[in-house]
Amino acid sequence: MMRNATILVVDDEQLIRWSLAERLRADGYEVVEAPTGQAALDRIADGIDLVLLDYKLPDIDGVTVLRQIKEHDADILVILLTAFATVETAVEAMKIGAYHFANKPFNLDDISLTVSKALETTQLRREVRMLRASQAQPYAFDRIVGESPAMNRLREMLRKVASSPASTVLLTGESGTGKDLAAKVLHFNSQRANRPFVNITCSAIPEALLESELFGHERGAFTDARQQKRGLFEQADGGTVFLDEIGEMVPPLQAKLLRFLEEKAFKRVGGSHDIKVDVRVVAATNRNLEAQVEAGHFREDLFYRLNVLPILLPALRTHLDDLPTLVTFYVDVFNREFRKSVRGASPEALGELRLYGWPGNIREVRNAVERAMLLAEGQWLEPSDFPLLASRRQGAHGIALPAEGVDLEQLERSLVVQALERSGHNQTRAATLLGLNRDQIRYRIEKFGLMKPASPA
Numbered sequence: 001m002m003r004n005a006t007i008l009v010v011d012d013e014q015l016i017r018w019s020l021a022e023r024l025r026a027d028g029y030e031v032v033e034a035p036t037g038q039a040a041l042d043r044i045a046d047g048i049d050l051v052l053l054d055y056k057l058p059d060i061d062g063v064t065v066l067r068q069i070k071e072h073d074a075d076i077l078v079i080l081l082t083a084f085a086t087v088e089t090a091v092e093a094m095k096i097g098a099y100h101f102a103n104k105p106f107n108l109d110d111i112s113l114t115v116s117k118a119l120e121t122t123q124l125r126r127e128v129r130m131l132r133a134s135q136a137q138p139y140a141f142d143r144i145v146g147e148s149p150a151m152n153r154l155r156e157m158l159r160k161v162a163s164s165p166a167s168t169v170l171l172t173g174e175s176g177t178g179k180d181l182a183a184k185v186l187h188f189n190s191q192r193a194n195r196p197f198v199n200i201t202c203s204a205i206p207e208a209l210l211e212s213e214l215f216g217h218e219r220g221a222f223t224d225a226r227q228q229k230r231g232l233f234e235q236a237d238g239g240t241v242f243l244d245e246i247g248e249m250v251p252p253l254q255a256k257l258l259r260f261l262e263e264k265a266f267k268r269v270g271g272s273h274d275i276k277v278d279v280r281v282v283a284a285t286n287r288n289l290e291a292q293v294e295a296g297h298f299r300e301d302l303f304y305r306l307n308v309l310p311i312l313l314p315a316l317r318t319h320l321d322d323l324p325t326l327v328t329f330y331v332d333v334f335n336r337e338f339r340k341s342v343r344g345a346s347p348e349a350l351g352e353l354r355l356y357g358w359p360g361n362i363r364e365v366r367n368a369v370e371r372a373m374l375l376a377e378g379q380w381l382e383p384s385d386f387p388l389l390a391s392r393r394q395g396a397h398g399i400a401l402p403a404e405g406v407d408l409e410q411l412e413r414s415l416v417v418q419a420l421e422r423s424g425h426n427q428t429r430a431a432t433l434l435g436l437n438r439d440q441i442r443y444r445i446e447k448f449g450l451m452k453p454a455s456p457a
């Protein structure tokens with residue numbers, strides 16, 4: 001039971017107020033009384049948790065009072081008391097948000113029980129909300145690290161879409177670019193933040209089960225369906241469904257998803273009636289869906305429906321200016337996690353890391369820093385703390401000699417030229433790319449006459 005809950009008893013009959021108040025005080029609640037609708041509304045801001053509300057009041061009718069209470073604070077529980085409830089009034093009151101209907105004359109034990117159950121529900125609801133708020137915190141917009149123009153644009157776009165009524169969003173980008181993160185940022189910064197975020201990876205669920213995972217099934221829909229089951233779309237009502245790897249969804253299910261996106265309605269597997277829910281669908285793929293459409297693997301109509309709001313998560317190699325910031329971000333993260341006090345990556349390490357291709361994008365940065373931090377002994381992370389830099393050097397041994405042979409001098413010159421171009425004529429970086437030290441690259445620059453052209457004044 002919720003301690004010190006305050007209950008407002010609203011009834012024009014003094015005797016009813018008195019008997020309710022006495023019982024509820026005996027149950028341990030604070031009780032406030034009001035003889036009219038207006039008197040009730042005057043008290044509603046006084047930290048009321050629950051209202052026992054007579055349906056028939058002398059001044060304002062109960063439904064109107066209910067509505068105004070809910071407008072003031074939707075968390076206040078209202079139990080309506082009435083001598084003559086019709087089905088219609090009951091339905092209307094429930095729609096507005098009444099918790100329960102109690103018939104007059106009532107039994108005090110029943111009321112007492114209903115009140116304690118109702119308060120338990122709010123208590124739970126509050127706890128869930130607090131939990132969700134603490135969950136949401138890690139997904140503020142600034143969780144998306146990076147100050148490059150590309151990342152600023154991305155954050156701006158997510159900000160716009162999060163607060164928009166858009167019901168479908170498509171996130172595209174290579175693996176590790178932040179699609180999962182973006183989906184959560186979208187959810188936890190939207191009006192839907194207090195409702196569920198559910199997430200399913202289409203490729204991780206066997207084809208035969210995916211439909212029932214998403215849409216649920218009726219009892220007996222298939223051999224193992226012993227009980228009716230609500231699918232993810234129902235569970236997420238009011239919230240967000242994140243469909244990861246949408247490109248892996250099989251065509252029959254694509255058709256059902258399209259219908260859902262267009263009509264907001266679906267049938268459970270084995271079901272015959274439509275179920276309506278309100279969810280935002282955020283789909284993600286690291287595949288080129290257009291190519292999938294052309295190859296006949298993905299429905300064109302679904303692609304167009306999803307592609308109304310496409311958001312591209314850029315590959316890290318296209319915004320390498322964010323690399324130092326990302327490294328610092330993860331150094332901080334793992335300092336906290338591992339109770340270390342590493343100061344960052346050394347300039348040499350950063351220089352070399354910048355030349356690495358990052359096929360695994362930001363996820364790879366995270367993993368590389370985590371690993372380096374686990375093993376590092378010094379205050380700064382050095383190139384030797386990043387094994388991916390070493391394997392990159394070894395990779396260069398793998399160039400096969402063509403059948404017609406090569407001109408080694410020409411080949412060497414060409415590689416040095418490329419390294420200089422790629423590093424913006426930074427000799428240290430070019431040397432790293434070629435596995436040379438600074439003297440060795442200087443020697444070759446001079447040998448091939450590759451001195452940096454004098455920049456125009």
Ligand SMILES: Nc1ncnc2c1ncn2[C@@H]1O[C@H](COP(=O)(O)OP(=O)(O)O)[C@@H](O)[C@H]1O
Nearest residue numbers: 143144145174175176177178179180181362363
């Ligand atoms: N812009 C970013 N700033 C900080 N961390 C990021 C960023 N983008 C992605 N990450 C992190 O990188 C990892 C991979 O991101 P994720 O969203 O799982 O990528 P994807 O779903 O595209 O494969 C996660 O740990 C995520 O928190």
Ligand SMILES: [Mg+2]
Nearest residue numbers: 176179180244
């Ligand atoms: Mg992902």
